[in-house]
Amino acid sequence: MLTLLRDLRRLRSGLALPRPERPGSLAIRHVDAGSCNGCEHELVLTSSPHYDLQRFGLGLVASPRHADVLLVTGTVTTRMREPLLTAYRAMPEPRRVAALGDCALGCHPLGTASELVGPVDALFPVDLRIPGCPPTPDAIAAALLELLDRPAGRRLGRT
Amino acid sequence: MTAVSGAEGYRERIGTALAGSWRFAGLHATAGGTAVRVLLAAPDGSTRLESVAAERATAPSIVDLVPAAAWDEREAHDLQGVAFAGHDPLRPLVDHDPDLGRWTVPVRGHDPYEVAVGPIHAGVIESGHFRFHVVGDRILHLDIRLFYKHRGLERAAEGATLEQGMAYVGRACAACTVANGVAYAHACEEALGLRPTAELRRARTILLELERIWSHLNDIAAVCAGVGLAAGNTRFAALTERARRLNAALTGHRFLFRTVAVAGSALALGPDELRAAREELTALREEAASGWRELAFNASFQDRLPEIGVVAAAAARRLGTTGPAARAAGVREDVRAASPRLAYDGFVAVVPERATGDVQARFEQRALELWQSFTLLDALLEHPLGPAVAERSDAERELGVGRVESPRGATSCVVERRGDRIERLRLRTGSYASWPAVAHAAADDLLPDFPLINKSFELCYACTDR
Ligand code: SF4
16 A cells, blocks of 8 residues: 555656646536547546646536536437536536537537437537547646636526 | 358257357347348357348347347347347337336335436446436346447448448447457458458557557556545556557557558557567556555455455356456456457466456456456567558458457457448447346445446446447
C-alpha cells in the first residue's frame, strides 16, 4: 500500500497538469447518448494522475440535480432521447451543455437514420463543443477549463 | 474454409455437432429475414455455417439445444422479423416498445420488489438498464436491457463496399476496434479467397495485443474502483494512460482507430520505434507487476473479491460465456490457440490456479493474460515491420467468417456479399456472448455488490448494441 501511495505522489508531482490560480468549480454530469465508448474511456482518464481534473474544481457528479454541466457523448439514439431529456430537465439553472466528441457534434454520423435522433444540438443548445474522435484527455481538460473561466450564467438554456 | 450446409436436418446437424467438439458461435437472420444461419466453431479453429429457410418468417428454434443462442434469436426477431418456433416466450431484446411485463421474467413470492437502475448510471458508464428483482438486499434475479445505444450499424453497412464496411465495424466500439476490425477483415478475406502473409499476420497480432494490454490495465483499475480502492484505481489508470500513449506513438491513434484494413496493413515500424516501444512495454510490465503485488498483499481489498459473482464452468458453457470470464471458471478456451490467420504459433491459453469463476478469479485472470500479452508483444516487436498485403489462396465465395479473441472473448464476424458489396454483416462480440453471464453472476448476491461484479466482467455496451 505504501508503495502504491508513493508511486502516486511521484506521478502527481511529475506528470500532472500545472495548477494555475483558478477560483470556482463545475459539477459535471455525463450522459452516454449512443457513443462507441471511446469518448467515455478518455473522459475517465481526465481524473487519472496525468490530468487530475478534480484539482481544478472539476468533478463528475452522480445526479443531474447537482450538476452545472451536462456532458454528452455519442450521436443521440432514438432510445436515449428520453433519458437524455430527463437528465437535462432535472438540472438546475443556469445549466450548460457540453458535446464531447465528433459524434455528439454531428460530424460523420454512422448508423441507420431511423435509429438516430442526431447530434446533441438537435435537442437543446450546446455551450461547449469538444471535437475529436475521441478528443484526448488533454483536449477535454483544456475545453472544460475554458468553460470554467467563462463568466457564468451568460445564457440560460431552456427546452 | 467455412463449410456451409442447409436444408434438411438443421436441428439434428447442430445437435450432433454440439455433442461433439463444436461450439455455438452465433446465429443471425439473413438480410430480409428469409433464412437463419448458425455459426459453429471447433477447437482447431475451423468454422461451419448451418442454415435453415425461414418459411412464412418462422424458423425452428435451437435454444433448447443451445441456451447461448437465446439473445441471437431474440435479436433476429426484433431486427429481421423472424419468429422462432419453440422459443417461448420470445422476449424482446432490441425492441424497446413492449411493456415491462413482456421483457422481464415474472418474479413471485414473499416480499420481492424491483430496483430499476439506468439507462443513465452514476459514473462515467455506458448506457444500459438493469432491473433487479430483490428481497431485502438479496438479488433473486436480474433482467438486463441493453441496446439503448443501438445505432443500426449492421443495417447501415448493407450495400457498402467491403472496404467501406470497416468504418462501421471499427466505430462499433473503441475498446474492441482492432478485434472487431480483424474479425471483419478475416471474414472479407475468406470471402475474397485471400490469405494474410506472415508480415500481415504479425501486424494484426501486434495491434490485437496492444489493444488487450490497455484494456486489461483498464479492467484492473475498474475492479479497484468497484471496491473503492482509489490508490489502486489511479495507479492502474495511469498505466492505462501510458499504454494509450504508446498506441499513439506506434500508430498515430490512442485507440488504434483505422489501423486495420481489408486485405492489407499500412503499419510500418522502424528499428528506433521498436526499441522505444519495447523499452516502454518493459517499464509498463514492471510497474504493473509492482502495482499488482501491492494489491495482492492488501488484505482488506482482497477480502472483497472471493465468492461473489460466481459463474462456474458448467454455467459458463451453458450460457456461452467467453474470454477471461470463461477462463476464470476453468474453461481453457481461447481463439488465439487456433488462429492460423494470425501470428500466435504455440499459444496456450492460461487459467488461474483457483479457477472458481468468481470476482477474484476474473481479476486474477486479467493479470495472467496481461503478463502473457507483454511476452507476446516483446517477441512480435523484435524485427522491423513493413506494410503488408493478403495474397490469393482460394476461390472467391459469397460468404466469409472471421473469429478473433478480443480482450473480452471470442468475437465472430460473418459477411455475406453480393459482388464487392455487403449484403449482410453480423458482428457478434465477446461482450455480446458474455452479458447473460453477468445476470447469472448477480443472482443470489447482494445488490450493493453488483457494481463490483459488473466491473469484474467490464463488458462493452457499444459493440453489443451496435
Ligand atoms: S466521437 Fe469517435 S470516439 Fe467518440 S463516440 Fe464517436 S466514434 Fe466514438
